[in-house]
Amino acid sequence: MIQRRIPPPATDPTPISDQKDFKIAKAWCTSLQNGIAIIRDDVSHGYHHGQSQQTPKPSLIVAFIYHTLLCMIPAAIFAKMPEGPSVKKFYTLAFPFVGRFVVKVAGSTKQINLKDVNGCKFQDCQVHGKNLFLAFGSDLQSAANDDLPREGLEAGPSPEDTVHPQGNSVMLKDNEQEMSKTVGRNQTNKNKASNELARGRTTCKWLRFHFGMYGSIRANEFARTKQANKRGDWKDPAPRLVLNFDDGGFLAFYNCRMDWCSRPVIKPASDILSAGFHRGQALEALRNSRPVCFTLLDQRYFSGLGNIIKNEILFLAGIHPLTPGSLLGPKTLETIVDHAIRFTSDWLHNKLQGIRMHHQIYLKDICPLGHLVMKDNFGPPGGLQRPTWWCPECQPQIPINQVESA
Structure with missing residues (x-):
């Protein structure tokens, strides 16, 4: 099979459609931060002038609003995108x-x-x-x-x-x-x-x-x-x-x-659920120096693969999300692609059967082996930062000067 030449990665490989969602969420977060700042300043002003002696400390109000709305809601939003x-x-x-x-x-x-x-x-x-x-x-x-x-x-x-x-x-x-x-x-x-x-x-x-x-x-x-809103409306x-x-x-x-x-732009070589999915093209994309968790979400090479699949297959492969693909050997890269195909296909099969897919690392606090799971938001500079879960024990980070052998 002839492998295609991979074009140089764009400065921001985030799909255009996902960039729109990111900009909306980013604008929402900025507005929320500005609103919190106004509340904090107003309450502080009241304290300085003795106008609100019974009001709770503004630091507690701000901390509660910030952690509840700014941190939890965007993470939930970014975690649920249909794949x-x-x-x-x-x-x-x-x-x-x-x-x-x-x-x-x-x-x-x-x-x-x-x-x-x-x-x-x-x-x-x-x-x-x-x-x-x-x-x-x-x-x-x-x-x-x-x-x-x-x-x-x-x-x-x-x-x-x-x-x-x-x-x-x-x-x-x-x-x-x-x-x-x-x-x-x-x-x-x-x-x-x-x-x-x-x-x-x-x-x-x-x-x-x-x-x-x-x-x-x-x-x-x-x-x-399924539940009433804050005003009690159903x-x-x-x-x-x-x-x-x-x-x-x-x-x-x-x-x-x-x-x-005009009509669908068909790229079967990149569609993870397509009969024409180009395995060689996917492997070549994974070999670059970017973290593998960035490449897996690049829809030019893994169309249809989303954040849930990314988290699960990296755990199954035992790979730290921020590992540069250039440090991984051919067998490890093959394993990642194998897991991507199998997990995506299994998920589709379960959906068609009406069976809920079991996750091993996504949204978990403890991995199946009992280790503490870490969570952070990772993404390319200026791009969408996606919630990422990994187990430091099962997915150890490879030293930058260490390259896997074939």
Whole structure:
């Protein structure tokens, strides 16, 4: 297999979609810090002038607010981003509606004009990395945009075809069969719609979804709140988009970003759950001098791999998150990639079966061997700092002057 030349890493390898979430969270934290400073100054001013003798010490108020809101909430936000297996699961919810017409559109989103979807036929559904793509069109129009940019395969690999060319084929074949059971009842509509697209009988426009930190999809049901808010209200979450179809079913999208695109940009070589995942390209990316925990979250080489997977596979491989990849030997790098493929595939399999995935290090205080777990936020300079858990005993740091032998 010919290995691709890896382009020089950008100054900030954080995906654009994740950068947006990071900027929002960073702005929120800055505003919170400013607000705390104002409260602290006001309370201190009251003390100096004898105006609030009964008020608790401002240092205690500030400390409580800071540690509760500034530290805990961002960590929780950054820890919950839907990863590749979750988006594959969202695909199985949307797929059965392929071939149906949208008869009504609702939702709170201002990112698209809802009228652009109303009356359209749901033509296709694809997932690539952390992005879900839905195609909408009309059978009455002729094909257009045949020269639109496209990278990778000529036709997107269907999520059912998740067999890696190198290893784990039996395990991934189980996922293929399970997904076929989940979406198979609408395979006729899917094939018909795909054939219409291929023959140029349909003008198609693609709506891209990125699920950020807490995004999700519900099919034929709305999300219900699980606890009251601070005011005691039990208000259900408001969907960003609701697509009602001519068969009476509907899809509800929550906490996601969406925008129109010409068509999916397919990069199967980097998609950890794709049949075309390029193992050699991933290994070459891991060999550079950056910490391995940075490279694993670089969506150019490990699309769909997120923070939970990063933490788990580094623990399984016994590698400290900040270890430069250039210090690791070929066998260790192979082990990391093996764990990435296996863990991601197992997670997808469990999601399709409705089984909760057991984590060994993520969000843990003690590792399976009883050692104290450490936690910190790591990320490239100027990039997204992600919560990272590791066991110093099971994942010792390699001295900078020590290089593993082959």
